Amino acid sequence: MTNTNEPRKQNMNRKFYITTPIYYVNARPHIGHAYTTIACDTVARRQRMLGTDTFFLTGTDEHGQKIERAAQAAGKTPQQFTDEVAGEFRALWQRMGISNDDFIRTTEERHKKRMQELFRRIRDNGYIYKGRYTGQYCFSDELYVDGAKPGDPCPICGRPTETVEEENYFFKLSAFQDKLLELYANPDFIRPETRRNEVISFVRSGLRDQSISRSTFSWGIPVPDDPKHVIYVWFDALANYITAIGFGSTDAGEQETFEKYWPADVHMIGKEIVRFHCVYWPAFLLAAGLPLPKAIMAHGWLLFEESKMSKSRGNIVRTETILDVLGTDALRYFLLREVVFGQDGSFSFDALVQRYNSDLANGLGNLASRTLTMINRYFKGEVPYPSHAATRTAADDVVREKAEWTMSECSQFFTDYQFSAALESIWIRLIATVDKYIVENEPWALGEKQDEDSRSRLATVLYTSAEALRIATALAHPVIPDATAKIWVQMGLGDIKKFDLSTLKWGQLHLGTKLGNIEPVFPRADKSAVERMQQMEDQQRGSTVEEAKIVAPQPPAAQPAVMAPAIPSADRGKITIDDFAKIELRVGVVKVAERVPKADKLLRLEIDIGTEVRQVVAGIAEAYAPETLVGRKVVIVANLAPRKLRGLESNGMIVAASPEGGKPVLTGFLEDVPVGARLK
Ligand code: MSP
Numbered sequence: 098m099t100n101t102n103e104p105r106k107q108n109m110n111r112k113f114y115i116t117t118p119i120y121y122v123n124a125r126p127h128i129g130h131a132y133t134t135i136a137c138d139t140v141a142r143r144q145r146m147l148g149t150d151t152f153f154l155t156g157t158d159e160h161g162q163k164i165e166r167a168a169q170a171a172g173k174t175p176q177q178f179t180d181e182v183a184g185e186f187r188a189l190w191q192r193m194g195i196s197n198d199d200f201i202r203t204t205e206e207r208h209k210k211r212m213q214e215l216f217r218r219i220r221d222n223g224y225i226y227k228g229r230y231t232g233q234y235c236f237s238d239e240l241y242v243d244g245a246k247p248g249d250p251c252p253i254c255g256r257p258t259e260t261v262e263e264e265n266y267f268f269k270l271s272a273f274q275d276k277l278l279e280l281y282a283n284p285d286f287i288r289p290e291t292r293r294n295e296v297i298s299f300v301r302s303g304l305r306d307q308s309i310s311r312s313t314f315s316w317g318i319p320v321p322d323d324p325k326h327v328i329y330v331w332f333d334a335l336a337n338y339i340t341a342i343g344f345g346s347t348d349a350g351e352q353e354t355f356e357k358y359w360p361a362d363v364h365m366i367g368k369e370i371v372r373f374h375c376v377y378w379p380a381f382l383l384a385a386g387l388p389l390p391k392a393i394m395a396h397g398w399l400l401f402e403e404s405k406m407s408k409s410r411g412n413i414v415r416t417e418t419i420l421d422v423l424g425t426d427a428l429r430y431f432l433l434r435e436v437v438f439g440q441d442g443s444f445s446f447d448a449l450v451q452r453y454n455s456d457l458a459n460g461l462g463n464l465a466s467r468t469l470t471m472i473n474r475y476f477k478g479e480v481p482y483p484s485h486a487a488t489r490t491a492a493d494d495v496v497r498e499k500a501e502w503t504m505s506e507c508s509q510f511f512t513d514y515q516f517s518a519a520l521e522s523i524w525i526r527l528i529a530t531v532d533k534y535i536v537e538n539e540p541w542a543l544g545e546k547q548d549e550d551s552r553s554r555l556a557t558v559l560y561t562s563a564e565a566l567r568i569a570t571a572l573a574h575p576v577i578p579d580a581t582a583k584i585w586v587q588m589g590l591g592d593i594k595k596f597d598l599s600t601l602k603w604g605q606l607h608l609g610t611k612l613g614n615i616e617p618v619f620p621r622a623d624k625s626a627v628e629r630m631q632q633m634e635d636q637q638r639g640s641t642v643e644e645a646k647i648v649a650p651q652p653p654a655a656q657p658a659v660m661a662p663a664i665p666s667a668d669r670g671k672i673t674i675d676d677f678a679k680i681e682l683r684v685g686v687v688k689v690a691e692r693v694p695k696a697d698k699l700l701r702l703e704i705d706i707g708t709e710v711r712q713v714v715a716g717i718a719e720a721y722a723p724e725t726l727v728g729r730k731v732v733i734v735a736n737l738a739p740r741k742l743r744g745l746e747s748n749g750m751i752v753a754a755s756p757e758g759g760k761p762v763l764t765g766f767l768e769d770v771p772v773g774a775r776l777k
Contacts, residue, residue, distance in 0.1 A: 111148075111150065113144040113149045114342070115141055115362060115363050115364075115365065116154045116364050117134050117366075118365075118366050118370060119155070119203065120186055121163065122167075122186070123163050123164050124408035125415070126416060127408070127413035127415055127416065128419070129399050129405075132399050134193075135193075135195075135432055135433065137153060137365050140511075140514070142196055142575035145196075146596065147599045148599055152342065154197060154199050154337075155195070156200050156337055156341065157186055158330070158337075160203055160204065160318065160327070161317060162330075163330075164178070164179060164316060165316040166236070179204055183204075192420065193425045194579065201340065201341035207341075211336070211339070211344055212318050212345075213328075215339070215344070216320065216328060216332075217321050223269075224268060224269045226269070227264065228264075228265060228266075228306075230261065231260075233249055234261040235251035235258050235259075236259060237256055238253045238369075239329075239331055240252075263312050264312060265308040268306060268384070270305065270380050273304065273379075273380040273384070274300055277376060278300055280389065281296060286375075286391075286392060287371070291439075292395045296376060309332045310329055311326065312326045332381065335381065360391055361391065362392065363392045364378075364392075366394070367398065368398065374393050394514055396436075396438050397437075399432070399441075401444050402741040405441075411740035411742075415634065415637060418630050418633040422622075422629055422630050423450070425579060426457070429577055430452070432444075433516035434456065435448060435452060436517065437517050438514050446631055449627075457577075460529075461619070463532075464531060464562070464569070466617055468566050469566075471559055475540075475544045476556070478611060479612070480608060480609060480610040480612070481555070481559055483556050483561075487553075488550055488557060492534055493561050496530055496534050496562075497561070497603050499527055499565075500565050503527045503569075504602070506519075506522050507572050510522060520573070523573055528565075530565075531561075531565045543555040563588065566588070567588060568601065568603070570588070571593070571598060574593055580619060635696045635716075636698060638716070681775065682733070682775065682777075683735045683773060683774065683775055684731075684766075684771070684772055685707075685735075685772060685773075686728065687726045687730075689727065690721075692723060696742075698719055699716055700714070701713075701745055702726065706733065706772065707773020711748045713751055714742040714743070717760075731765075732764045733752065734750040
């Protein structure tokens with residue numbers, strides 16, 4: 098269950114419970130998911146370091162029609178499909194050393210039973226009734242869109258909503274308007290303030306009862322005593338925060354865990370799911386008579402190529418690419434330093450490598466290696482102590498003061514989830530000061546002299562630098578756990594996880610501490626790192642272009658306004674003729690073909706499809722020289738949502754056969770076909 102071996106400290110009289118959203122398994126994990134998980138992991142690690150009894154939960158959201166459809170598209174049963182993708186999330190978090198204490202899947206028995214118990218409780222309290230729902234629904238966000246007309250876009254993702262008409266169970270959300278507004282009076286309940294204001298105005302505008310069951314498909318948790326209905330996926334998902342820690346369990350130990358950790362200290366979420374967490378979830382809990390979470394913290398989006406990174410836009414960056422080239426700490430540091438938590442922020446490989454080199458390789462890494470190497474060289478690897486008060490200077494005190502200031506402001510920044518400000522404080526206030534101090538005091542020159550004053554001064558300079566390094570390392574540990582653990586060992590201080598951060602103060606580094614082996618923790622990344630990562634991602638995307646098969650139903654954007662009838666289980670994995678008709682395949686002729694700079698697999702094509710000329714970026718460069726394509730007739734998927742590849746908008750997909758292990762082969766015709774003809 099747990100992949101953390103964090104030793105627990107003695108004075109654990111406080112508890113801290115933190116959660117990530119549980120991630121949908123319709124998409125492979127990408128760095129957007131990693132972002133929330135890293136932020137939570139950082140908070141959890143810091144709390145443990147402070148001696149707090151911490152529980153960190155993450156997991157996967159596996160029910161609902163969206164997942165059912167994704168499984169069908171992949172030709173798998175929902176269970177097979179969810180097992181696979183949930184396994185990928187779990188494996189990725191393990192590879193990244195994420196310190197979650199549990200990983201909940203909503204398809205687990207423990208969750209299903211306890212969720213049903215929550216439903217029963219709310220029903221018994223009189224807040225659930227049966228009614229008829231007719232309205233618009235967004236399948237991508239699993240959202241009922243109140244007041245929308247057929248075809249209106251979803252307020253979250255902008256895709257057209259679908260009309261849903263069915264008998265449902267309803268939750269009396271309207272009964273909680275005043276109680277919720279009272280709750281929001283506490284400014285710390287929803288952060289940041291912009292999100293709080295949005296929620297307040299939404300609730301003030303009036304709350305309608307909420308449908309909480311579906312009856313036209315079966316991939317979900319059956320409603321107790323009425324199994325024709327499955328529980329609405331958001332209700333099911335939100336409950337994970339309590340089911341995972343033992344709510345509704347009959348086991349005394351688990352009940353105790355629930356009593357100990359609930360309410361959550363913070364639910365960390367992305368800004369698009371604020372309403373679910375700040376309106377529905379507290380209302381469900383109030384209806385069940387359960388305590389409410391203490392805080393909900395919403396962060397912004399990671400943008401890539403100017404739009405939200407997401408599977409449907411095709412602009413995701415896989416976490417593994419960054420781990421392979423630069424390692425976990427680089428990604429953690431970059432995301433928390435570069436993006437102001439709560440606001441949107443852009444991701445780029447250039448910025449990542451630049452930060453890595455400037456702050457990690459040249460910053461902390463360089464400070465550690467030069468300080469420790471000089472202690473090795475001039476003091477036989479043992480921490481020296483400033484012996485003569487007479488050789489002390491004001492510069493030593495400046496370093497100490499900056500360190501003390503950093504410790505105090507960092508603590509506040511971390512408590513307020515201002516990761517970027519906390520890291521800025523460690524790097525700009527402390528590390529940059531020590532770097533300057535070392536340059537100005539020239540320990541290498543002092544090391545050449547043998548007189549007593551020079552030796553004493555050298556001891557002071559190296560002690561001061563090492564002590565500042567120790568403090569920076571301890572403060573940065575929750576953010577970059579691997580590298581800081583190594584520096585700690587190199588400093589002869591043992592296992593950093595055993596260090597109690599609440600005791601951190603200047604002067605704890607003992608005279609004579611024997612250093613360990615010194616090795617660079619952040620080798621400098623050369624320019625090729627950016628290219629390598631870009632290539633890895635292009636290959637990944639290129640292969641999606643080549644491998645895209647025409648069996649996949651289109652994403653919800655292309656769904657008709659009326660919900661499709663449920664597919665009988667024997668035919669799962671197949672599509673109907675209507676599904677196929679949604680894919681607009683047309684004959685086009687290549688007008689322009691050229692290579693995409695720095696992308697071995699990609700060609701930029703301009704294709705005339707009769708009514709217009711489309712730019713398409715295709716992963717076929719290894720199979721076709723651009724000049725051989727001009728004038729050739731090809732088949733393109735003409736109604737594919739545009740996406741960006743290497744900064745170029747691709748408006749459609751070229752159809753090719755993808756032989757196992759071979760190069761793509763473009764479709765063609767034996768007879769002549771007019772440009773623009775549709776394939777049906
Ligand atoms: N399953 C729901 C959440 C249920 S919680 C009871 C869901 N899942 S999701 O897979 O879409 O993941 C949403 C979360 O992943 C976001 O809230 C955010 O934390 C993270 N992110 C996914 N893409 C992201 C970005 N591009 N940028 C930042 N975070 C992103 O919604």
